[in-house]
Amino acid sequence: MSKSWKGSTEPDIEKSDSFANHGSQFSGDTEVRTRGQVPLKKLCQRGYIMIGTIPVQLQPPYSMNLQGSSSSPSLNFSSTCTEPRSMSNPLRSVQSNIRVMHTNVDKTLLPDFSPSSVSNNSLSPAERFPASNISRHQGKSSCTDHLWKSSEVGYVKRPRPAQRNLNNALAGYKVDPADIKPFDICFRRRHNSGLDISLHANTKSYTEVQEGVTEKIILKPGMVLLKHYLSHTNQVEIVRICRKLGQGPGGFYQPGYKDGAKLRLQMMCLGLDWDPQTRKYGNKRSIDGCEPPNIPDEFRDLAILAIEEAQNVSKKKFRAANVEDVLPSMSPDLCIVNFYSAHGRLGLHQDRDESRDSLHRGLPVVSFSVGDSAEFLYGEERDLEKAEKVVLESGDVLIFGGKSRFVFHGVSCIIPNSAPRELLEATGLRPGRLNLTFRQF
Template identity: 30%
Template sequence: MTPDLFDHGDEAPTGREALAPGALVLRGFARNQAEGLVAEIDAICARAPFRHMLTPGGQRMSAAMTNCGPLGWVSDRRGYRYQAVDPDSGKPWPPMPGAFLRLAADAAAEAGFAGFVPDACLINRYEPGARMSLHQDRDERDLSAPIVSVSLGLPAIFLFGGPNRSDRAERVLLLHGDVVVWGGPSRLRFHGILPVKEGAHALLGRQRINLTFRKTA
């Protein structure tokens, strides 16, 4: 049975769900930390507000984003890259909160990737209708480290494909507090998010927030 997209209560599922070798969903892993995480996100956004970046082709990205940590991911007509300075303010990105670092390390260890220390956290905001097309995370120099992705707020359908864009993508419902980790043989799999459906979440309202932790170098 397909879970109710708007059931975010204490009865939401917990546990581990394997997606592929080196990839799994940790159901509800971040749920108990959500209020603290959202408070940290608000503080980060006060210093580095959400913005809609442009693709190298000049298209406005559907999801708004910002960053925290030593490096931030940016996109504009010059391409995709990591840099230490927020291009909007000319200042360093806000530091990565300790709660973020602990959550990322704990989730990675739970998935079999001990010792994960991210140096970049991408914070994406999806309002209803926002999406993320299939893509690979391959701008990082250290491809031995996993990706850790935390879902907060509205539910979303996560697309988890194969090493080629044309490979069939599995559809995975992600609820508030779920964490997806993929690395090793799954590190370069294509993935994305289908358009987020209209709704209201008790903590975040009409939005989904995604934290994506990466080790770039």
């Protein structure tokens, strides 16, 4: 998303109590973000003293980056999501056209709607991300904190906070360990499903709510909803992989804005990092210098197949000589993964932080929903009164490109206890919703 979304109009943001102490962890100036070694003299200028050869930080944040708009009109969703909703689809048999995802993982939210964000993209992709930088790293993390290691079961050992802070300070990054502590989207005792699932007491079974051929709904030209497109196997793998990546270097964290407000979700970027403060993409994230994990091939393949499916239905509907004019193809090179807990939301926004070329061509955003359902709003204007509403359920894929690339959209609420029972039993997923949005920079 061009997370402008999450930015300025975000109604669900909460002010961090610890803003005074931690706000600038996210908003260092460009010097602070300088990659590689920071000259010791500069460290001292920034509030470090030297003890022997070790620079020690005296104060938290030096400079707050307050440039640009940090606030915007607040939009209040009048949420009605208090009850589980009945799922709309009748019983169907499992669709066959979705590949079962492989289990090998090659190691590996959000935008701005202000018109100015497009002008931020005035450089070509090549200028902003030279080819050498945009290629994904293979296997190894280049996180400044080289002590992070994945264990076989997918958990990570991290260095102690003091060591981590020192490493990052030396490398020019400022990290508040509280903001990057590993976030596990699943309950740890996943095999004790009786205990876990009791927290989702009203969950429905797939067999009650879906299974079957994908229902394809054209919401607007270029905007297609594929109901129940992701198979159970796909969804389980998505949870499993996101869980693992989310706890490693470059994994989930709760992002914040320049003004210290926090987004009401956990976010992780794959392929390229998206910075909610600058609304720009980059190869490393500014909080701790970690490179985003690669987009797993399985995810990419599913996203591409979903676009083809949406193109097929669009072609029929609009009798287009060239379906690319209605809904262009896209090869994802970045993915923003959001985990919304029960109270997660996302304000109305447009996704427009991708490259000028990508936006100009209307290359689509592909959005996967897994877990609890969400009330999703969309419309031509940033106006809640005029917005249309659709419920996105676990397994749904939403695609918006072409003329709908700049549609305003947001999540007004997460519907409690609406995740499929089998998914929870297979994964131990916590209450909440996993959303993956794929784009091409």
